[in-house]
Amino acid sequence: MDRILSHIKNKTPSLCVFCDANSHANKLVCDICFQDWYEHSDFIHWGDILQFSSAQNSIEASGLSSVYCLAEHQPPFSQLITQYKYKADRIAQSALSQIIAAAPPKLPQFDIISAVPMHWTRLSTRGFNQAQWIAEQLSPFIDAQLLPILQRNKRTKRQAELDAKERKLNLQSAFTLNKDYSVEGLSILLVDDVVTTGSTINTIAQLLRAQGAKQVSAITLSWAKLDHE
Numbered sequence: 001m002d003r004i005l006s007h008i009k010n011k012t013p014s015l016c017v018f019c020d021a022n023s024h025a026n027k028l029v030c031d032i033c034f035q036d037w038y039e040h041s042d043f044i045h046w047g048d049i050l051q052f053s054s055a056q057n058s059i060e061a062s063g064l065s066s067v068y069c070l071a072e073h074q075p076p077f078s079q080l081i082t083q084y085k086y087k088a089d090r091i092a093q094s095a096l097s098q099i100i101a102a103a104p105p106k107l108p109q110f111d112i113i114s115a116v117p118m119h120w121t122r123l124s125t126r127g128f129n130q131a132q133w134i135a136e137q138l139s140p141f142i143d144a145q146l147l148p149i150l151q152r153n154k155r156t157k158r159q160a161e162l163d164a165k166e167r168k169l170n171l172q173s174a175f176t177l178n179k180d181y182s183v184e185g186l187s188i189l190l191v192d193d194v195v196t197t198g199s200t201i202n203t204i205a206q207l208l209r210a211q212g213a214k215q216v217s218a219i220t221l222s223w224a225k226l227d228h229e
Contacts, residue, residue: 018076021029026096034102037131042072046105049195049223058226061196063205066217068107070100073194073224079211081193081221085130096221100137107220110144111186116154116200117175134221135191144189149181175204177211184212189219196224 015028016023018037023030029037037043048066049055061067077099083092115131123129139146150178154174177183188208190201195218205216 017080019027028091028098032097037071038103038225040113042074042077044069044071045103046070046107046219052196054225055223059195060202061198062217063202063209063216064198065215067195067198067201067223068105068217068219069195070103070105070221071223073196073222078222078224081130085193088127096134096175097137099135100221104141105138106220107142107189109187109217110142110189110217112181112183113139113142113144113146113189113191114149116190116192116204117148117150119152119154131192134193134211138191138219142189147181149178149183149188151176151178175207182212183208185214188213188216190216192218192220194222194224195220196226 001017014028015021015025016033017028018033019030021030021032038045046068049069050059050061050064050067054063055067059067073081080092080095080099083089084096113135115129115135117129118129135146152174153176188205190204192201195201198218201218201220205218208216
């Protein structure tokens with residue numbers, strides 16, 4: 001009976017989250033939309049955006065070796081991230097998981113992969129850390145240990161609400177290295193959902209470099225591009 005029900009479920013159409021057309025039940029992004037998005041210019045396919053002049057002009061990266069991104073922060077992809085992050089939308093979450101699995105990253109080897117942490121008060125309110133979830137989705141495709149090496153010491157204002165100068169001040173003394181871990185001589189990959197100015201990941205990268213990390217890179221689902229060319 002279970003096999004029959006599973007077979008029926010897999011054959012039942014659902015709606016693509018991108019175009020609302022009927023799609024296979026276990027695919028929340030239809031093949032046509034995925035292929036179109038895959039070939040579109042906003043799909044970076046985990047490229048290092050620090051190779052782009054627009055990123056070099058807008059992203060703080062003094063402590064970072066690379067910043068890998070899947071795509072630019074444009075609809076409909078950006079809407080999935082927002083729906084999951086702020087509304088705990090499980091359909092959006094499942095769609096993001098399927099997209100990551102369909103277009104997995106191929107990166108150099110790292111020693112540790114670790115998510116940007118949330119303050120416990122915000123984690124308690126939201127109920128989950130989207131960066132940790134993304135790290136868990138990426139971990140099977142990255143040759144590194146997934147470890148909670150970072151702590152967030154204070155509840156900062158939302159970075160999206162601040163300008164570049166305010167973002168720097170907002171993050172002062174916000175993070176520390178977890179006392180249970182050492183990063184001496186190691187290569188670290190930080191995980192977050194979106195990069196805009198890079199203030200958060202660069203602040204953490206500088207902390208890790210000061211603690212002896214050999215090199216620090218970051219990976220995010222999307223790049224909220226700021227053009228200053």
